[in-house]
Amino acid sequence: MDKVYEPAIHFNHVDFQIGDSKIIKKVTGSFPKGKITTLVGPSGAGKTTLLKMCNGLISPSAGEIFIHNKLITDYDPIDLRRNVGMALQAAPMIKGTVFENLELPLALQSKKLPEEDAISYLDDVGLERDFLHKNADDLSGGQRQKVSIARTLVNQSEILLLDEITSALDRASLKEIEELIVKINGKYNVTMIWITHNLEQALKIGHYTWVLMQGEVIETGESKLLENPQNDLVKHFVQGVIK
Amino acid sequence: MSYLALSLTLIFVLIPLILSKTLKLGLEKDTFIATIRSIIQLLAVGYVLKFVFDSNHFIYIFLMIALMIGTATLNARKKGKSIDGITWKIAVTLLTVEVLTQAILLGFHIVPATAQYIIPISGMIIGNSMVLSILFLNRFTAEMHAHRDQVELILSLGGTPKQAIHHQLISAIKASMIPTIESQKTIGLVQLPGMMSGQIIAGADPIQAVQFQLLIVFILLTTAAVSSIFLGFLSYPTLFNSRMQMLKEKF
Numbered sequence: 001m002d003k004v005y006e007p008a009i010h011f012n013h014v015d016f017q018i019g020d021s022k023i024i025k026k027v028t029g030s031f032p033k034g035k036i037t038t039l040v041g042p043s044g045a046g047k048t049t050l051l052k053m054c055n056g057l058i059s060p061s062a063g064e065i066f067i068h069n070k071l072i073t074d075y076d077p078i079d080l081r082r083n084v085g086m087a088l089q090a091a092p093m094i095k096g097t098v099f100e101n102l103e104l105p106l107a108l109q110s111k112k113l114p115e116e117d118a119i120s121y122l123d124d125v126g127l128e129r130d131f132l133h134k135n136a137d138d139l140s141g142g143q144r145q146k147v148s149i150a151r152t153l154v155n156q157s158e159i160l161l162l163d164e165i166t167s168a169l170d171r172a173s174l175k176e177i178e179e180l181i182v183k184i185n186g187k188y189n190v191t192m193i194w195i196t197h198n199l200e201q202a203l204k205i206g207h208y209t210w211v212l213m214q215g216e217v218i219e220t221g222e223s224k225l226l227e228n229p230q231n232d233l234v235k236h237f238v239q240g241v242i243k
Numbered sequence: 244m245s246y247l248a249l250s251l252t253l254i255f256v257l258i259p260l261i262l263s264k265t266l267k268l269g270l271e272k273d274t275f276i277a278t279i280r281s282i283i284q285l286l287a288v289g290y291v292l293k294f295v296f297d298s299n300h301f302i303y304i305f306l307m308i309a310l311m312i313g314t315a316t317l318n319a320r321k322k323g324k325s326i327d328g329i330t331w332k333i334a335v336t337l338l339t340v341e342v343l344t345q346a347i348l349l350g351f352h353i354v355p356a357t358a359q360y361i362i363p364i365s366g367m368i369i370g371n372s373m374v375l376s377i378l379f380l381n382r383f384t385a386e387m388h389a390h391r392d393q394v395e396l397i398l399s400l401g402g403t404p405k406q407a408i409h410h411q412l413i414s415a416i417k418a419s420m421i422p423t424i425e426s427q428k429t430i431g432l433v434q435l436p437g438m439m440s441g442q443i444i445a446g447a448d449p450i451q452a453v454q455f456q457l458l459i460v461f462i463l464l465t466t467a468a469v470s471s472i473f474l475g476f477l478s479y480p481t482l483f484n485s486r487m488q489m490l491k492e493k494f
Contacts (some may be wrong), residue, residue, distance in 0.1 A: 018491070057399060059486055077487040082401035092392040094410075108402040155401060 005032035007066070008159050008191035009054055014063035016049055016215075023049045024060070025215040031159075031208075033068075036185050036192040038206035038223065040199060042237060045212040047195045048089070051161045054193065055084035067159070085157035089164045089195075091148035093136035098122075098147055101136050105154040113154065121150040124187075125180055142173030149180065153188070160184070162194040166201070174198075178205055199226055199241050213237065253278075296358050304358050308365050312337045315373035323380040325493050327481040333376050336474045340372045340466050341365060353458065364462070367438070371463050375419050375470040383415035383475065387482070391494045404483040412479055416471045423467040427460055436460075 007030035016024035024046045031037045031054075039047045052058045053065060056077050065072040067084060075083075082105070093101050102121055103113040119129045125146040131139075139147060145165050152160055162181070166174045182205060185192055196202055202209055206223040211234045219225060219234045229235045256278045263270040295303040316334045323329035345361065345368075347353070354360040387394070390411055397407040430436060438459060442452035482493045 055399060056486060056488070057395065058488055073486075078401045078403065081399055086399040088392065088396060088399065090392055092396045094393060094396070104397070105400045108397065108400060108406055151400070 005030075005035070007031065008033040008068060009193070010066040010069075011050075012064040012066070014053065014060045014065060016046070016053065016058065017061045023215050024053075027063070027215075027217050029210065029217055029220055031191060031193055033191050034185075034189045035207040036181065036194060036205055037208040037210060038202035039193060039195045039210050039212060040197070040202050040226070041212035041218075044214075046215040047212055048163055050212065051086070051163055051193060051195060054159070054161055055086050056080045057086070082155045083157055084159040084161065085152035085155050086161040087145070087148045087152050087163065087165050089167065091141075091144040091165070093139070093144060093147070096136060097133050098127075098136055098139070099132045101147055102132075102151055102154060104151060121153055122147075124153060124184065125150040126176055140173075141168050142170070142176070145169065145173075145177060146180070149177075149184070153184065156188075157190065159191045159193070162192060164195050164197065167197060174201075181205060197241070199238060202226060211237070292362065295362065299358050304361055307358075307362050308341065308369075311366060311369045312341065315369050315376075319373050319376040319380070322377050323384070323478070325384060326380070326478045329380075329478070332474060332477040336376060336470055336477065337369055337372050339473055340469050341368055343469060344368050344462055344465060348462075363438075364459070367459055368462060368466050371423070371466045372470040375423070375467050376474055378419035378422070379415050379471040379474055380478075382418040383411065383478065386411035386414050387494055391489075394489060394494070398487060398489065404480065404487055407489075408479045408482065412475050416475050419471040420467045423463055427464070430456075430460060 009031040011027045011029055014024055014027045015022060027050065039050065041047055049058065053060055053072075054067070056072060056075070059073075067075065067080065072080065094104060099113075099115070099118055100107075102118045106113045115132070118132055122129060122131055127143065127146055127150070131143070131147075136144070136147065149162075149165065166177050169177065178201060181192065181194065184190055194202075194206065203223050203226050209219075209221065209223045209226060210217055211219045211225075211229070211231075213233055219229060219231045225234075226238055229238055256274065259274055260271055262268070263274060291307070295307055312334060315337055316330060319333045320330045323333070326332070345365070348364065349356050349361075354364065387408070393410065394407045398404070426434075436456050436459070439452045439456035442455065443449055482490055484490060
């Protein structure tokens with residue numbers, strides 16, 4: 001990447017394999033602190049695997065990952081996951097109300113979430129306070145994603161991992177979520193790593209981009225690299241997506 | 244019952260055989276095998292029990308119970324193949340239920356400490372515990388697969404494996420206990436339990452038969468609760484590793 005920055009997460013020759021199949025191959029690179037980095041690449045490139053390694057849901061088969069310059073294995077897994085929040089692609093909800101879902105990160109620590117705080121988190125993601133006592137099963141796809149993002153904010157994580165959170169949304173909801181991510185990044189100075197298939201979105205929202213293909217990082221840099229990729233594979237991928 | 248009368252009971256085997264043949268159900272072979280196996284197994288166990296009751300020696304009682312636990316474990320473990328060490332976990336569960344129940348029965352002199360009481364009651368405890376274990380493992384495995392994303396969600400938010408699997412564990416424990424509790428609600432109204440019916444047919448006082456049946460009913464409640472809870476709490480930690488990650492091959 002072009003500028004000097006402080007890394008929030010650093011990968012050092014990281015491999016991940018299941019049986020004989022290598023999902024991630026010798027990945028080295030950093031995600032800058034306080035910035036939005038998008039992960040793009042074709043399906044099956046290993047993007048979600050890379051993301052899950054960042055909050056310890058899975059561990060590398062080889063290599064090292066550093067979070068804020070500390071080896072990931074030196075963190076207690078629970079502390080790590082509270083510090084590196086993740087919004088999953090399917091935005092799963094536990095049975096109950098939106099409030100119960102928002103309170104979940106604290107309930108897991110036997111703590112309560114004050115209702116006013118819950119309303120404030122809803123406000124952050126652009127949802128009215130009326131949603132608080134709605135059944136989570138009654139939410140639309142966009143609303144679920146918003147609640148899912150709000151829920152990850154409750155832990156006040158310094159790093160937020162977003163796994164294709166806009167893939168199933170209509171145009172209006174997509175725009176809202178994009179604005180929301182920029183707002184959260186600005187307001188809380190949260191480092192964000194966002195998997196997206198939408199290259200326009202990566203260009204518009206992301207400060208930096210990693211292009212992954214078949215488990216390898218092919219190109220990294222400021223997001224504008226997507227306008228003029230140096231690597232032929234990336235060129236081919238970008239042209240294919242834009243077509 | 245005379246051997247002639249016993250032979251005549253085979254009419255009750257002929258009826259399903261004829262029905263199966265007529266309606267082309269294809270169950271003749273299984274019905275035949277089941278009949279032969281039940282005759283051989285029950286006669287064999289009858290002679291073994293006669294020997295054990297006559298000798299009334301501790302070692303034979305112990306061997307009979309060990310055989311029951313071993314057979315029940317081998318049968319139940321097929322349903323929990325995705326759980327590491329399921330064989331010893333089921334064996335420990337059955338043993339715990341058996342020891343706990345017999346300790347109460349014998350410790351408080353509720354029944355005499357003789358083979359005639361210990362072995363049949365052990366059979367009912369272990370048999371019921373085996374069924375409960377199978378029900379629990381079936382449900383728990385299904386819950387794990389169906390709610391993988393919820394388990395991952397709770398882990399990703401900083402929950403422990405126990406918190407992550409809590410809902411699935413409780414659902415499986417409840418689901419496996421419900422049949423025992425429900426069947427006891429209608430006991431005596433819908434069905435007369437086998438043991439009580441057997442005692443009455445054999446000429447026992449119905450009130451005494453009921454007393455023994457109540458004893459068994461209450462034991463089965465403990466068996467149901469202890470088996471599923473014990474097995475559940477032994478099983479769930481093997482689904483995660485020391486870094487609190489879901490073991491992919493288990494879910």
